[in-house]
Amino acid sequence: MAQEDVFKKIVSHCKEYGFVFPSSEIYDGLAAVYDYGQMGVELKNNIKRYWWDSMTLLHENIVGIDSAIFMHPTIWKASGHVDAFNDPLIDNRDSKKRYRADVLIEDCIAKMDEKIDKEVEKARKRFGEQFDEAMFRATNPRVQEHIAKRDALHARYAKAMNDMDLDELRQIIIDNEIVCPISGTKNWTDVRQFNLMFSTEMGSTADGAMKVYLRPETAQGIFVNFLNVQKTGRMRIPFGIAQIGKAFRNEIVARQFIFRMREFEQMEMQFFVRPGEELQWFAKWKEIRLRWHKALGLGDEKYRFHDHEKLAHYANAATDIEFEMPFGFKEVEGIHSRTNFDLGNHEKYSGKKIQYFDPELKESYTPYVIETSIGVDRMFLSVMAAAYAEENLDGGETRVVLRLPAALAPVKAAVLPLVRKDGLPEKAEEIIRMLRYDYRCQYDEKDSIGKRYRRQDAIGTPYCITVDHQTLEDNTVTLRDRDSMEQTRVAIADLKSLIGEKVSFSKLLQKIAED
Secondary structure: OOHHHHHHHHHHHHHHOOOEEEOOHHHOOOOOOEEEOHHHHHHHHHHHHHHHHHHHOOOOOEEEOOOOOEOOOHHHHHOOHHHHOEEEEEEEOOOOOEEEHHHHHHHHHHHHHHHHHHHHHHHHHHHHHHOOHHHHHHHOHHHHHHHHHHHHHHHHHHHHHHHOOHHHHHHHHHHOOOOOOOOOOOOEOOOEEEEOOOEEEEOOOOOOOEEEEEOOOOHHHHHOOHHHHHHHOOOOOOEEEEEEEEEEOOOOOOOOHHHOOOEEEEEEEEEEEOOOOHHHHHHHHHHHHHHHHHOOOOOHHHEEEEEOOOOOOOOOEEEEEEEEEOOEEEEEEEEEEEEOHHHHHHHHHHOOOOOEEEOOOOEEEOOEEEEEEEEHHHHHHHHHHHHEEEEEOHHHOEEEEEOOOHHHOOOOEEEEEOOOOOOHHHHHHHHHHHHOOOOOEEEOOOOOHHHHHHHHHHHOOOEEEEEOHHHHHHOEEEEEEOOOOOEEEEEHHHHHHHHHHHHOHHHHHHHHHHO
């Protein structure tokens, strides 16, 4: 099945089973804004809990805050967002559609990479076990031609982005005959910069109103609270401050479902270190964050690092953790060495001294910062994309199953009475009451047991507990595993420990710590 078709099925599945709905749908929706349904909010909250606990429980020197969405407008001047928070946009005159110029070029480079990979795969099939990929890439004329063309484009693009040369970005698009995906034409406008911040007014009267912004990131709320947290918590460097919260960006090119939205949620941690030690900590946090992702078991091969071609105005090192979505490898998390830009600028613009006195060095300095920033919504989408599967079963049946990491699953166990009589529903309710203090459970008595299993598979429930007539005799039930579909007879008294073994957050956290 084409990856585009898989993606469409995931989007459809999200709506059908209560994970994600288009916002304001009864009014024909609002572009690039989505609501999380009853299953989606549970999965999203579990993702947030996994991140929060991994930061604040596994690291004694990381604490959390929750800062306001509205902040003093000068903060965004100090951070550089007023002057530099822009996307290079280009319009196609025929389709009237607007695109990010950098994304169009990066997609072109990705297609060149695909051509190279196809040549390699064809050779691999032809030569079999004797195939030497490194030698083939270095010597095959066709591959060398593709690589040379790709590298030349890559170098030209990197320079244009670093220089923020808008004319050159347009010329790259023209020279490489990049067409509009909608119209198929090359009738492009000039490239322009567009600021992504939403603005509004705060005040009781029009004359006295002050222009403020909806925050485009949660990081600045951490920076302006640096001294508050450091002093009240008696924090010693190195230490981190974590936060989960909403952010808002007026994305003109919002697309790919919840991957790029105008209202989204971030999980960010700013880690404050001594000047000169930032690149060591940058490397360490790269390793820690990749381990966090891989612990979910979605497939190690689905992750890769992508170093930034153009560094942000505040950074001296930056990389993305990319995940293989149905539409290619895309950024899920950013790790940045932000230097002392933010704290230094807030000191300058506020007139307040924002420094740390280091008792070991016996001197004051402005700390450097390592940032880890992950989009909750993108993480949600990566989990859904990796978990979604269609399987052919014995007897010609098929099933759609979400192989969600058990700890993240919205419902941990479904309790199903075999029939709606003979005291089985009452026994099932008794089991629900026993489990619900530890796990989110669901009771279902409608339709055949097979259909009920399919419904639970579709929302990713790790376990189904079937109550039958034998249950009334010996207090045992049938425990069905979602992934293997194996059924075992277990005692009701053992359910809590058996389920807990699989769905425990502590197991996930231990896995990160052990790795």
